[in-house]
Amino acid sequence: MQVSIESAQGLERRIKVAVPGAKIDQEVQARLKSLAPRAKIAGFRPGKVPFPVVQRHYGGQVRQEVVSDVIVNSFYEAVAQQKLKPAGQPFIETQQATGDHGLEYIARFEVLPEIGLGSNK
Numbered sequence: 001m002q003v004s005i006e007s008a009q010g011l012e013r014r015i016k017v018a019v020p021g022a023k024i025d026q027e028v029q030a031r032l033k034s035l036a037p038r039a040k041i042a043g044f045r046p047g048k049v050p051f052p053v054v055q056r057h058y059g060g061q062v063r064q065e066v067v068s069d070v071i072v073n074s075f076y077e078a079v080a081q082q083k084l085k086p087a088g089q090p091f092i093e094t095q096q097a098t099g100d101h102g103l104e105y106i107a108r109f110e111v112l113p114e115i116g117l118g119s120n121k
Helices: 021-038 051-082
Strands: 002-007 012-020 091-095 101-110
Touching: 002 051, 012 021, 012 051, 021 051, 021 101, 051 091, 051 101
Parallel strands: none
Antiparallel strands: 002 012, 012 101, 091 101
């Protein structure tokens, strides 16, 4: 996962995160394999559905769930890595992936201001 941060005006921050496609694909395959024994598709006995049929039937939905989970998890991982304290939910805009990255997005959010103690004079 690649993370780059830039400061905007005031307390606003922007984080650009790139997640490798292999990580997303592995998670999709793992979830589909765990779903296969419980899948109920017309024409097949429960638990006897061939994996390619499960993949074709549930693949898009599972991929959307995985991408959503990866965005949330990678955002909080990136924030912790950069030692930032967000003051609310981020506004996330996905971008077209380039190279070997499976997912790229930009998260805009505000951080809590740093408050220091003054001297008593």
